[in-house]
Amino acid sequence: MKATILKRFQSVPEVVDLPDPLGPGPGEVLVKVGASGICYRDLLVSEGYFPRAKPPLILGHEFAGVVEEVGEGVEWPSKGTRVASLPYVQCGRCYRCISGEENLCRSRVFLGEEVAGCYAERVIVRSRALVELPQDVGFEAGAISACVIGTLLNGIRQAALNPNAHVLVTGGGGGVGIHAVQLAKAMGFSVIAATHSEWKVPAIYGAGADQVLTSPEFSQEAKRTVSEGVDLVIETVGQRTLDQSLRSLRWGGKLLLVGNVDAGAASIQLAQLILRGVSVIGVNNSSRRDLMEALDLVKKRRVRPIISSAVSLESVPEALQSLKDAKPIGRQVVKLW
Ligand SMILES: [Zn+2]
Ligand SMILES: [Zn+2]
Structure with missing residues (x-):
């Protein structure tokens, strides 16, 4: 073979x-x-x-x-x-x-x-x-379905969001990001996506994003839409966008690290997490339950x-x-x- x-x-x-x-x-x-x-x-x-x-x-x-x-x-x-x-x-x-x-x-x-x-x-x-x-x-x-959609499902479940939550997805046009946009939308959340690839913007809107941001300083733009900050950031890029992602969160917000996150080290101002009550959640792949749910969402055409x-x-x-x-x-x- x-x-x-x-x-x-x-x-x-x-x-x-x-x-x-x-x-x-x-x-x-x-x-x-x-x-x-x-x-x-x-x-x-x-x-x-x-x-x-x-x-x-x-x-x-x-x-x-x-x-x-x-x-x-x-x-x-x-x-x-x-x-x-x-x-x-x-x-x-x-x-x-x-x-x-x-x-x-x-x-x-x-x-x-x-x-x-x-x-x-x-x-x-x-x-x-x-x-x-x-x-x-x-x-x-x-x-x-396992590595991409199931992993995202696992992370979003851990974030335990309210139905009216605002979700920001970094790397919104990438392999994980574009599915995160769809999934968050399918679950009824308001979705802002950030990308540094302008040519991916139409596809990200096509995946259901309510707003797509292309500025490297996307936290300011995100806060123009949701003044107190978003409830959840799905960080699919890593180091490069981490600071802006943390700045985009509301007090008590959550940051999911998922997918194509690069392997390098990142520095975080710990006070920024503590004083604002921010949680960082690493998402380590999917379980069989996540995979089954992912396949079911695909079957029902709720995620494409x-x-x-x-x-x-x-x-x-x-x-x-x-x-x-x-x-x-x-x-x-x-x-x-
Ligand atoms: Zn994989
Ligand atoms: Zn075991």
């Missing part, structure tokens, strides 16, 4: 021909991959940011496909079931897993890092990392996955490079068939 592998850190991933994976072991299934999401995390992996990743390895951690073979002891799914996967395999036994917070399982293993990823025609994965892909949701949409391009395995390096340059509107995927 063809697969895109990272041979060593800080090298360009390559497409190679590998033997098909051997049949699934106990508790595992073999999935024919329909589509894989292309994620900023893959860039961080290839740059060596996650020490638990051990090249050479097949990259990619978000996918949807069809079950081709089922290992011993697997009650669900059966052969032929369409599935979407979590980006990791949870242990299934610890307190976090039992509480439905398997995204916080310390024994989880991440696809494309600690185990073989899904930039491949076939992948073997534990059945407990899978949920059913609804019939009317395509593989491309399924592939980005925005796929900027569907590329081949060979084009993964180029696609990753374009993420660095913040070029795509929405999410890129690898389409296998």
